[in-house]
Amino acid sequence: MSVIGQEKGIKHGTPAGYKQHLYRKVPACDPCLVAERTTNAQRAAARPTPRIRKPAVPKQRQPEPPPGTARATPMTREVALTYIPYRDEPGQMKDRRERIKAAAAMLRRGAEDVIEALGVPDDELVLARRFVRLIEQSGAA
Structure with missing residues (x-):
């Protein structure tokens, strides 16, 4: 029997209870949220070095090609000539x-x-x- 959607049996007020809320796809109650936040804060304080996030660098957009250039017009393809029947020196x-x-x-x-x-x-x-x-x-x- 599935426990998805059921709140019965959750260990409220603990980090495990918060994870059970997530697994069962039920909104987390306030005691479980507080327990998860305090656990995360304790883990962060116990780290020897704080996590450093890289600053967000905005992506550089490529400028649009002016109208009438090769990229703005539909591309045409040449017929590929790949098989040429001849025998010659390998380098030539x-x-x-x-x-x-x-x-x-x-x-x-x-x-x-x-x-x-x-x-x-x-x-x-x-x-x-x-x-x-x-x-x-x-x-x-």
Whole structure:
């Protein structure tokens, strides 16, 4: 049988009685409150060093970005080109993958003159064109 909500059986006027009030979810009576407060005061006086609380530091709010900036506008995501089928030296794979990704992004934007200016090798340009074609066929934009 549950004792929740029942006041019968509480040891009034003691710290244990106060805890029983809390457990049973019944409002604490004055004798139990006084007993709990005196016990807490005795414990605090018996401590060798007083507890020191850190001063409350107000949180610094980040300023709102002005309207029209990148954070205020909805974000657009580029299609991720993660699989690039080639075999190369282990140290050169990352650089080559990045060049192919950049070339594919420029092709999608129609900036072939930028690709020529960057001097992207022909084999990487072929792979970039293949990726752009695959993206367009899949309908991802």
